[in-house]
Amino acid sequence: xxxxxxxxxxxxxxxxxxxxxxxxxxxxxxxxxxxxxxxxxxxxxxxxxxxxxxxxxxxxxxxxxxxxxxxxxxxxxxxxxxxxxxxxxxxxxxxxxxxxxxxxxxxxxxxxxxxxxxxxxxxxxxxxxxxxxxxxxxxxxxxxxxxxxxxxxxxxxxxxxxxxxxxxxxxxxxxxxxxxxxxxxxxxxxxxxxxxxxxxxxxxxxxxxxxxxxxxxxxxxxxxxxxxxxxxxxxxxxxxxxxxxxxxxxxxx
Numbered sequence: 001x002x003x004x005x006x007x008x009x010x011x012x013x014x015x016x017x018x019x020x021x022x023x024x025x026x027x028x029x030x031x032x033x034x035x036x037x038x039x040x041x042x043x044x045x046x047x048x049x050x051x052x053x054x055x056x057x058x059x060x061x062x063x064x065x066x067x068x069x070x071x072x073x074x075x076x077x078x079x080x081x082x083x084x085x086x087x088x089x090x091x092x093x094x095x096x097x098x099x100x101x102x103x104x105x106x107x108x109x110x111x112x113x114x115x116x117x118x119x120x121x122x123x124x125x126x127x128x129x130x131x132x133x134x135x136x137x138x139x140x141x142x143x144x145x146x147x148x149x150x151x152x153x154x155x156x157x158x159x160x161x162x163x164x165x166x167x168x169x170x171x172x173x174x175x176x177x178x179x180x181x182x183x184x185x186x187x188x189x190x191x192x193x194x195x196x197x198x199x200x201x202x203x204x205x206x207x208x209x210x211x212x213x214x215x216x217x218x219x220x221x222x223x224x225x226x227x228x229x230x231x232x233x234x235x236x237x238x239x240x241x242x243x244x245x246x247x248x249x250x251x252x253x
Contacts (some may be wrong), residue, residue: 007046010065013075015097017051025066025196031094033124039089051094053163056219059090060153060181064225069214072177072229077101081170083134083163084108084155087116088127093249094151095127102126105144109133137166144170149177155186160203167207167230174231178208182224193222200226208233 007017007028015030027045028051037043041201042053056063065073074080074097085091085106106121107130108114114131121127132140134154147170152163163180171178184196191199201210209229216223 005222007051011070013073013097015076015099016054016065016073016119017046018232022195027056027062027065028052028091029054030099031140032096032126033120035112038092038120048134052093052212054093055183059093059121060216060220060223060225061093061151061179062089063216063223064181064214067214067216067219067225069211069225070151074102074104074133074149074151074177075099079145080104080149080151081144081147081166082106083131083150083166085113085117086110086153087113088120088124090151090153091117091127092124093189095124098126103128105130105147107132107134107140107144134166135162137169141169146170146172147176148172149179151181153180153181156184157187159183159186160200165206171230174229176230177227178204178230179225179227181220182213182226184222184224193224197224204228 007019010016010018017028018025031050031052039058041055044051045083056066074094076099078098079102080094080098080191082091082094082104085108091104091106098104103126105128106117108117109132117129130140130143150167150171150197154162159182167178180196182200184193187196197213211228214225216225
């Protein structure tokens with residue numbers, strides 16, 4: 001494999017691969033789906049594995065990983081609920097990470113991107129599109145079971161409340177994983193991005209063991225990756241991390 005000959009699996013999931021390059025980490029996911037590429041990403045092989053490049057410029061989850069996020073991440077065999085799946089760029093990579101024995105319930109409310117999501121799901125058998133509004137979580141209770149993780153990328157002023165409402169209904173407790181691509185520009189102009197992050201962390205703290213949040217600038221301006229383990233809480237403030245480092249112990253109450 002030319003692009004991934006020196007690739008190695010990253011801790012936290014057996015289906016996420018990386019290799020060191022001049023600009024940092026070059027990420028790849030082991031594909032569940034079939035060609036053609038979803039958004040122009042490179043494909044290659046490593047032994048019997050088919051890998052897809054996971055582009056940080058196109059995915060806030062990938063950007064978070066190269067900026068220092070380590071866990072939680074989707075793992076093989078898990079069920080995840082994806083809020084704000086759009087056309088499926090990142091959702092397809094989440095489906096790769098949970099593998100053929102896992103599943104991703106990909107929620108999108110807009111018909112136009114949902115039609116492309118449906119077409120993508122024909123090539124990703126574990127990607128299950130749901131046409132619904134994440135602000136009304138009870139409306140898709142017949143379609144979505146209890147899940148092991150939630151990933152949210154919803155540019156709404158009430159992002160934290162929206163995610164929390166879905167987590168209360170669908171996320172297993174304790175121990176479920178929560179990942180939020182927090183877009184501070186959608187939270188209002190009265191606070192700076194860092195202040196919006198601090199407020200969001202305080203809102204999550206009563207229900208989540210928070211990992212240190214990761215700032216996604218300059219890849220995704222005014223965005224942070226926020227999350228941790230559902231079913232606990234912390235009164236400690238987390239610190240923003242901008243580079244990879246040693247594994248961090250989970251914060252406890």
